[in-house]
Amino acid sequence: MTTPLLDAPLLDATGLVKRFGALLANDHVDLRVMPGEAHALLGENGAGKSTLVKMLYGLLQPEAGHIAWEGRPIHLPEPRAARALGIGMVFQHFSLFDNLTVAENVALALDAAEPVPRIAARLAEVSRAYGLPLEPAREVWRLSVGERQRIEIVRCLMQDPRLLILDEPTSVLTPQEAEGLFATLDRIRAEGRAVLYISHKLEEVRRLCETATILRHGRVVARTDPRTETAASLARMMVGSEVAALRHAAAPPEGPVRLSVRGLSVAPDDPHGVGLKDISLDLRRGEVLGIAGVAGNGQEALFAALSGEVLAPRAEQIILDGAAVGRADINARRRKGAAFVPEERLGHAAAPRLTLSDNALVSGHAASGMVRHGLLDRGRMLGWVDAVTRAFDVRKGPRDPEARALSGGNLQKFVVGREVLRKPGLLVVSQPTWGVDAGAAGLIRQALLDLARAGSAVLVISQDLDELLEMADRIAVLFHGTLSPAEPVAGLTREAIGLRMGGAA
Amino acid sequence: MRRLVLERRAETPWALTLASPLLAVGLTLVSAVLVFLAMGRDPLEALFVYFIMPVSDAWGLQEVAVKATPLVLIAVGLALCYRSNNWNIGAEGQFLMGAMAGGWLAVATHGTGAGAWLLPAMLVMGALGGALFALIPALLKTRFGANEILTSLMLVYVAELLLDWLVRGPWRDPQGFNMPQTVVFAPEATIPLLMEGGRLNLGTPIMLLVVVLAALLVARTLKGFEITLVGEAPRAARFAGFDAKRLTWTVFAIAGGLAGLAGVLEAAGTVRMLQPGLSPGYGFTAIIVAFLGRLNPVGCLVAGVFLAITFIGGENAQIMMQMPLDVTRVFQGLLLFYVLGCDTLLLYRVRWVRRAEA
Incomplete structure (x- = not known):
């Protein structure tokens, strides 16, 4: 003492x-x-x-x-x-x-x-x-x-x-x-x-x-x-244990562009909210792009616009693997190989009082073969839950519990695993490890990196600068709805990003 | 010091979802005994008349089925609405609209000896009439943000007064001694009886078919999942790519259509004419049925039969014990009160907690 x-x-x-x-x-x-x-x-x-x-x-x-x-x-x-x-x-x-x-x-x-x-x-x-x-x-x-x-x-x-x-x-x-x-x-x-x-x-x-x-x-x-x-x-x-270091490939990817956003502006949905102003970005095959920024600077609007929950003004403002998808809804984008993980686990990514197999259906009904002729294939839904459970070490009591019965970290592993297992061409994920214990956070980050190394494009919106510095190949900063140009992580300092997060440079 | 607190449950035990409505029924029975005692009646005799007599002979059972048919049909539609957070309180009006739309065909073709097309056409008209009437609150909700509880409820009075005017005015039976009612429907405009001399008609099997279809819809189809998800977690539904506004139209149309179908079945099957007292409040009682049945189509069937028993029991009590009809209404109201109260037990755990001493 x-x-x-x-x-x-x-x-x-x-x-x-x-x-x-x-x-x-x-x-x-x-x-x-x-x-x-x-x-x-x-x-x-x-x-x-x-x-x-x-x-x-x-x-x-x-x-x-x-x-x-x-x-x-x-x-x-x-x-x-x-x-x-x-x-x-x-x-x-x-x-x-x-x-x-x-x-x-x-x-x-x-x-x-x-x-x-x-x-x-x-x-x-x-x-x-x-x-x-x-x-x-x-x-x-x-x-x-x-x-x-x-x-x-x-x-x-x-x-x-x-x-x-x-x-x-x-x-x-x-x-x-x-x-x-x-x-x-x-x-x-x-x-x-x-x-x-x-x-x-x-x-x-x-x-x-x-x-x-x-x-x-x-x-x-x-x-x-x-x-x-x-x-x-x-x-x-x-x-309570040593935190495992991430395996990070050294060379920045130079593959073809999978996601391209040009001049995207979205009005805020309420008078005190923040919209998007003239956003442009390119995301390549094999790349992890980090979007840094303090909460409330347009992260929600960016996720909604990229996922298709809110449609862009014009189709060609969002190009996914060569197809103009700005006016396509979230399920059309999923069928083109995109997947999304929103920030809120309970209520947005998952319905709290529905079972995990039902929650697998939330994002899986469009493109994972769980629905045929409007009928649910409950066997496949349960199989999906089992596959996610195995691959992401989701700890739960019964085989198919309600989503709210899982701890935050395990539910986050489930909602990330649900998308990663589809091997999407593009994964947009917001706050992937928010409020999650270190073990689960490490597992999730590694899964996102592995996905990118296998050829997907991964866009991570996060307020955790350490997380982005650890995972991302390039980082752009969102401030008051505008996005700075993405720069390779190697050339960035914490101070430079911090200044941009405060709107200073 | 100790006090009662409600703690949110992490997970709802399966057995409680069954026990909660049973507990509600039990509490209603206890309250009923108190009401009978307060009225100076023998509670055992009253309970027997109310709950046992209706199911003690073939006639009674048939009456129960006849009453349960409209209740269950309406409740199944309402259950779909409530599952998706669309609070349609106006099924009574949609029921009457369906009866009027189908009844109009019967009145217009009366005495012309119309063919076998008439009855199916009446059923379709009834369902359409109820559905279109239910789309008014859906339109007001999705377009203008008007509260559907208020609009659907107020439209009940519109439908009641319209029926009242029709049967006193243009549709009144010329040979009816000035009674406010239409002609008695011709045989080709009447729902066929299932057996000679009984009251059970084709409406009951139609109701059972609807229950099966609705149960499949909820448990096995993507549309059923959409209905559940929109109600449970609206943002997750948007994430799933479901359009909540379009769903509001869908469930109001289904609920209105089923209520309208119940209305035309009642008018053309059981009552065989249009008159102001066509419904003894089926549209409102069905709200209790929907909740008592846990918003589950099969549950609605069980609950509908139970509520039908109280209807028949109430009639028996009026005849045999001179009890007012309001006593039945009181029971139904108490039942809904207890059902909603017991549902709290599903979401919360009651615990005695000792406060930390200072």
């Missing part, structure tokens, strides 16, 4: 237990945060980090265990009680009203009623003091994601918290915005406030925090000083 024993802990949670149905999300978790400490909570998706902090913030009630604040036992029936003690929290997903101004949003969230002009004045003061520039009178929908996060942080700071909890704050930020956040956090800590920092980004944690509690499968597996560890050793503790 590197924490000094002289100090009394600010927050001391012991033996917290929380269960969701059959899942033990927190299994006797202990957490001790010292005053003024930057404490990291590390773990893979689904390790129980969010559950733990929700209990500390009064959003969830532990089924067993105790929480002590400055040595006194406390009970947190609701977030208001946590805020009254001095615990503030910045969520991963913001709860802001798009059509209200910054000051109005803050006013709504404060526990004590105050006139908006006075709040605006205090807000300006706090945002200046912490280097978080914000205009109180601006409507939220005009703001970038980074600015929206600033509102949430300022909102917490206005309550003068002793402990600030941040849930994966950099997952929505560009590298430059993240730098700004780190500077702010240094200032907050300099005032003696403690920070509980939830992340799975190891470099960030090593740089910011002096203590780390590592969770795996709902249990604390290690407490350590991250500055004395390497990223690899932290990853080992998180994952």
Whole structure:
């Protein structure tokens, strides 16, 4: 233990237990945060980090265990009680009203009623003091994601918290915005406030925090000083085993173009949404093209336009293996050898309450021989499930369970495997490993690379820059609906991509 | 401190999908006993009259089949609608429209000695009339985004008042002593009886055929899968390349067509004329049947028979115990209430949870 024993802990949670149905999300978790400490909570998706902090913030009630604040036992029936003690929290997903101004949003969230002009004045003061520039009178929908996060942080700071909890704050930020956040956090800590920092980004944690509690499968597996560890050793503790390195072919492919997009523009489907502006790209045989970008910059519109869920204005704007398919619907494109994996597993890629064999039919009815003369061939559908299960190591109880019974990683393996097994000529996949454990992520990435090496063209839309740098032959950046020219990964630096993701170059 | 919480189930146990409607029926029976006690009647006698007598002799069984036929026909169509999240509440109106469209042929050809083409033509007209009437809410929903629950429900009153006007005005039987009804349909415009002297007619086998076809549609065809997927996960349906708007037209047309077919079968088979009281609320009771039958065609058959028993039992109770017809309505309403309530058990698990002590 590197924490000094002289100090009394600010927050001391012991033996917290929380269960969701059959899942033990927190299994006797202990957490001790010292005053003024930057404490990291590390773990893979689904390790129980969010559950733990929700209990500390009064959003969830532990089924067993105790929480002590400055040595006194406390009970947190609701977030208001946590805020009254001095615990503030910045969520991963913001709860802001798009059509209200910054000051109005803050006013709504404060526990004590105050006139908006006075709040605006205090807000300006706090945002200046912490280097978080914000205009109180601006409507939220005009703001970038980074600015929206600033509102949430300022909102917490206005309550003068002793402990600030941040849930994966950099997952929505560009590298430059993240730098700004780190500077702010240094200032907050300099005032003696403690920070509980939830992340799975190891470099960030090593740089910011002096203590780390590592969770795996709902249990604390290690407490350590991250500055004395390497990223690899932290990853080992998180994952529980060495992460396999990807097999990546060296030479960039020079095959014929399989997918060509020219001058594609699509209007946004709602007034606050982002459409596409004059997108052009070429994707060759054997190539993996990465589309980087922060969420909400047109990724959804791009996937919808490429898949055919939304038709392009003109047929020749999308050429697939020489055929103009811009006006062809998603099934016509599938019959031409294209396959698609959307970002949302449950609800978009798969229907939660239908069985896996039914879900095999969702994308397979057009081109996989599961339907003859309008009649379903249930044997073939089940056979498809078995084949995907074998090839992608999908772990499930019964042979054909409902999709929602699978864990996130296993369902993702299923929806990716469902398409990869068809050996498509073109695979468009959005966020292939979002929220998936490291083992499943490695398997999925390898499958996509193997598919490309076998002659397919693979387009990966992802917010995970590390993933794209690992997999892609070339990377283009999507920003506000425009796509930068794709460049070979070898000539790119993380900083150059980060600047483009922020719209700077 | 302990409290009850509802937890989402990861997977619905198979046995519960069967147990839930049975539990609903059980709770309805318990409530029925309380209602009978409150009315000062002997609950055992009342239960016997309501639920046992209708199935204790051949006549009763035949009546049950006659009542179940329109209920099941309508409910099967509604089940397809509800599976795909299209809330057609207006089957009563589609039923009456079908009866009027088919009945019009019978009235217009009355006394002309029309040939064997008449009856099939009436059935087709009935189905068409119901289907076209059901396409009005489908059009309003897909084109203008109007809520189909409201539009389909309000169109029921349009159909009821139209029938009322027709049988009091242009279609009234000249020899009918000014009663609001049409002529009694000629033999060639009447659905053939299955056996001499009974009331069972060809409508019942038609209903059974529809149940089989609908069960195949749901379980074995791509169209049936499309209906289920659009209801379960609209975005996944779009990903599958299914057009939800076109499907809205399809299921409204099927449901309206089946309701219309039920209407013309009732008019030309059981009642043999058009009159304002043609339907004792079949179109609305069929909503209960559809849910009680778990939106499954075979389930609708079972549930339809059960609801038909309460109809016959209600008539018996009126005659033998002077119980008002409203008691039957109360049972049907309670049943739907309990069915929907018990469905919560399918999706959620009830647990006692001890709160963490402070």
